[in-house]
Amino acid sequence: MRSMIRPFVTAVLTLLTVAQPAFAGDRRAGGKLLLTTGVTSVEGAAGGGLATWAVIVGNETRDGIGGKAHATLVALPDFDLTSFGAAIGVNDRLELSYTRQRFDTRSAGATLGLGRGFTFGQDVFGAKLRMVGDAVWDQDSWLPQIAIGVQHKRANRGAVIRAIGGRHDRGTDFYLAATKVVLSRSLVLNATMRATKANQFGLLGFGGDRHDHYRPQVEGSAGMMLSRRLVVGVEGRSKPSNLGFAREQKAVDAFAAWAVARNVSLTAAYVDLGDIATVRRQRGAFLSLQGSF
Numbered sequence: 001m002r003s004m005i006r007p008f009v010t011a012v013l014t015l016l017t018v019a020q021p022a023f024a025g026d027r028r029a030g031g032k033l034l035l036t037t038g039v040t041s042v043e044g045a046a047g048g049g050l051a052t053w054a055v056i057v058g059n060e061t062r063d064g065i066g067g068k069a070h071a072t073l074v075a076l077p078d079f080d081l082t083s084f085g086a087a088i089g090v091n092d093r094l095e096l097s098y099t100r101q102r103f104d105t106r107s108a109g110a111t112l113g114l115g116r117g118f119t120f121g122q123d124v125f126g127a128k129l130r131m132v133g134d135a136v137w138d139q140d141s142w143l144p145q146i147a148i149g150v151q152h153k154r155a156n157r158g159a160v161i162r163a164i165g166g167r168h169d170r171g172t173d174f175y176l177a178a179t180k181v182v183l184s185r186s187l188v189l190n191a192t193m194r195a196t197k198a199n200q201f202g203l204l205g206f207g208g209d210r211h212d213h214y215r216p217q218v219e220g221s222a223g224m225m226l227s228r229r230l231v232v233g234v235e236g237r238s239k240p241s242n243l244g245f246a247r248e249q250k251a252v253d254a255f256a257a258w259a260v261a262r263n264v265s266l267t268a269a270y271v272d273l274g275d276i277a278t279v280r281r282q283r284g285a286f287l288s289l290q291g292s293f
Contacts, residue, residue, distance in 0.1 A: 032059050034259040035231050036136050036181055036188075037089075039267045040070040040290050042201060043124045043151055044085040044099030047177075049269050049286050050237045050251050051219035053190045054147035054179040055135055056128065057097070058089035059263070059292055065090055068292035070099075074271060076284040078108040081203075087126070095149075097126035103203045108279050114160065120203045121156040128177075135179045144180040144189075151175075153202035164277075165243045166205030167212045171197050174214075188231060192219035199242055200276060208242030215240050229259040249274025253286060265290045 037055045038047045046068075047053035058066015067088040074081040085099030101122040109118035128149035135145035151173040155161060158169035177192040195214045197206040207213070217240060223233025234254050241248040255269035269286035276282045 032061060032092075033136055033181075034228050034262070035225070035257055035265065037292075038179075038188075039257050039265060040068065040072065040085075040087075040288055042072065042074070042081070042083060042099075042101070043126065043153075044070070044083070044087060044097040045126050045128060045149065045151070046087065046089075046095060047190065047192075048221040048223075048233070048235045049253055049255055049267060049271065049288065050235045051190055051221045052128075052149065052151075052175060052177055052192055052194075053135075053221065054128075054130065054133075054145040054177040054192075056089040056092050056095045056130055056147075057087040057292070058092075060089065060092065062092040064092075066092075066293055068290055070288055070290040072286070072288040074273075074284065074286050076273065076276075076282040078279045079106060079276060079282060080104040085124070093130050095126070095128040097124075097128075099124040099126075101201075101203065103200075108277075111279075112277060120160075122201075122203050123154045124151055124202070125153075126151045136181045136183070139183055142180070144178040146176070146178050149175050149177065153198065153206075155202055155205055158205075161199075161205035164204065164245055165209035166199055167207035167209075168197070169205050171202060171206030173198060173202075175219075177219075186225040188221070188223040188225065188233065190219075190221040193217075194219060196240060197242065198240070200239070200248065204243065204277070206242075209244045211240060211242045223255075223257075231257045246278045247275065255286070263292050265292070 041047040045052040046057040060066035069086040083101040087097035103120040110116040133145040154170040173196040175194040179190045217238045219237045221235045253269040253271040257267045267288040271286040272283045
């Protein structure tokens with residue numbers, strides 16, 4: 001457990017050192033525009049369903065502390081992915097998050113030799129620091145909001161991961177994200193570069209018999225605000241293909257995010273995760289409920 005936490009704590013302390021000036025002064029209540037902090041990614045950070053954005057969780061601005069909790073289901077033809085977690089945003093500068101993921105192989109588990117209903121699990125600890133820019137309020141500049149972040153992941157099936165060619169059951173992703181809300185065009189745009197070794201987001205471990213080194217991957221989102229309460233859009237995310245037994249493919253989705261109330265949002269999407277562990281064409285529904293303050 002100590003070896004799992006140490007990289008995460010080190011990264012958080014580094015971000016806190018850089019962000020220290022932002023915590024000066026009194027904190028007071030503030031508010032952000034609806035849906036401009038995104039929703040919750042599958043790994044728990046603020047963003048789209050697939051992509052991590054540069055925005056910070058919570059409804060509070062730079063003078064307050066906000067947060068959110070989420071529950072997410074990805075229902076595929078042969079698998080189910082569920083996740084739940086929470087995050088806190090400090091002064092619209094620093095985000096800390098935790099998510100627990102559960103991947104149910106259902107009947108495909110028997111076909112893969114794991115047993116019907118075999119499950120993989122993963123804990124994801126995240127930290128994100130806004131470096132420059134403001135995605136919403138800097139409308140007189142094309143400079144996006146830019147953030148750096150880390151996500152330390154620990155999968156729970158080390159023996160199975162090694163049996164299928166995975167090198168590690170834990171790993172850390174690093175990313176740089178840029179997000180811009182163009183109010184005059186009702187657009188939300190994001191691009192993220194991620195350095196990762198993760199197999200299927202880390203659920204099947206990190207590194208493999210084909211590759212065991214960090215490689216850059218791209219995430220992108222584009223959304224249109226149809227109203228102050230409804231955003232629709234598309235996302236894409238590339239993934240490394242480290243395991244020899246199963247080629248990993250990119251993930252894409254088409255989503256709609258609805259602010260049911262100031263503190264509650266619901267996201268629904270059609271998601272295509274490609275082939276997973278030799279099981280082809282995993283396309284289905286993404287549903288996520290989020291509460292924030």
